[in-house]
Amino acid sequence: MLLQGKVALVTGAGRGIGLTTAAVLAREGAHVVVTGRDQAQLDGACAGIAAEQPAAQLTPLVCDVSRPDSVRDTFQAVFKLTRKLDVLVSNAGVLDDALIGMVTEAQIRRVFETNTFGVLYCAQYASRLMQRAGGGSIVNLASIIGVTGNVGQAVYAGSKAAVIGITRSLAKELAPQNIRVNAIAPGFIDTGMARSIGPDKFTERVASIKLGRIGTPEEVARVALFLASELSSYVTGQVIGVDGGMLI
Amino acid sequence: MNATDKLRAAFARALYIDSGRIADELAYNSIPEWDSVAHMALVAELERTFDVMLDTDDIIDMSSFGRARQILAKHGVEF
Numbered sequence: 001m002l003l004q005g006k007v008a009l010v011t012g013a014g015r016g017i018g019l020t021t022a023a024v025l026a027r028e029g030a031h032v033v034v035t036g037r038d039q040a041q042l043d044g045a046c047a048g049i050a051a052e053q054p055a056a057q058l059t060p061l062v063c064d065v066s067r068p069d070s071v072r073d074t075f076q077a078v079f080k081l082t083r084k085l086d087v088l089v090s091n092a093g094v095l096d097d098a099l100i101g102m103v104t105e106a107q108i109r110r111v112f113e114t115n116t117f118g119v120l121y122c123a124q125y126a127s128r129l130m131q132r133a134g135g136g137s138i139v140n141l142a143s144i145i146g147v148t149g150n151v152g153q154a155v156y157a158g159s160k161a162a163v164i165g166i167t168r169s170l171a172k173e174l175a176p177q178n179i180r181v182n183a184i185a186p187g188f189i190d191t192g193m194a195r196s197i198g199p200d201k202f203t204e205r206v207a208s209i210k211l212g213r214i215g216t217p218e219e220v221a222r223v224a225l226f227l228a229s230e231l232s233s234y235v236t237g238q239v240i241g242v243d244g245g246m247l248i
Numbered sequence: 249m250n251a252t253d254k255l256r257a258a259f260a261r262a263l264y265i266d267s268g269r270i271a272d273e274l275a276y277n278s279i280p281e282w283d284s285v286a287h288m289a290l291v292a293e294l295e296r297t298f299d300v301m302l303d304t305d306d307i308i309d310m311s312s313f314g315r316a317r318q319i320l321a322k323h324g325v326e327f
Contacts, residue, residue, distance in 0.1 A: 072304065075301065128302075132295065132296060
């Protein structure tokens with residue numbers, strides 16, 4: 001198993017890509033701290049993983065990454081529980097599209113506080129826990145939209161482009177501590193978030209994918225596993241597209 | 249070795265300075281050895297020495313040797 005004896009924390013793990021990533025990391029032997037904003041959803045996520053993997057080591061913790069105090073309390077709890085952290089997958093994200101003339105300040109704040117500020121808050125604590133253990137791997141979930149931009153998604157694109165800048169900067173800053181930092185830029189992945197765009201846009205998006213189909217959360221999670229594990233021991237500061245050859 | 253002596257020794261190791269130079273008034277950026285890079289190394293040394301995890305606010309607030317003692321006390325270290 002690739003992550004035997006490792007401790008991993010996944011944000012936004014109650015559903016979608018985060019949930020699948022938590023399951024994949026647990027399958028590879030990691031003790032996974034499963035975090036999200038909704039306790040009931042986290043309990044359900046852990047129960048689902050445990051049903052398929054009875055030996056999985058899972059710890060659900062409520063964490064709202066947009067709130068520094070919540071992130072602080074979560075990482076303090078991890079410290080008390082395990083005294084270390086080897087892997088952070090910063091996956092928590094929100095999507096709130098609108099044409100630029102109709103974007104509210106509240107929308108901008110909500111999207112950036114979760115998608116961007118949350119990545120920074122988590123990296124602050126995770127990097128120090130990782131340093132104690134001699135290194136680690138941070139995997140940030142960006143988006144193809146943060147690379148290419150898209151109509152009606154200026155706010156979301158900005159928040160995810162920032163994640164790429166954060167990733168590349170932290171890769172340089174944390175390399176001396178043997179902490180690798182990489183990002184994944186998923187394309188169109190079959191989650192509740194993707195389904196929320198409506199049937200017409202959904203069909204249009206799938207038509208723009210060279211592989212001719214939507215991606216699965218498992219396909220993103222397997223790249224997260226690669227970046228989390230020693231399989232990628234010489235990879236840092238990279239943004240890996242998982243998009244089936246999508247064009248926007 | 250009492251907690252203050254352990255703290256002084258941790259400062260000396262992290263900042264590469266003689267422990268005789270360390271007093272309550274020793275402040276961040278007041279000597280060339282205590283810059284921002286050394287500050288993060290100091291935080292790591294304190295966390296290892298006292299087996300605590302400091303909050304981000306603590307790190308920013310830790311402006312002197314004396315203040316470090318107060319912050320560690322908040323995390324349960326007895327001086």
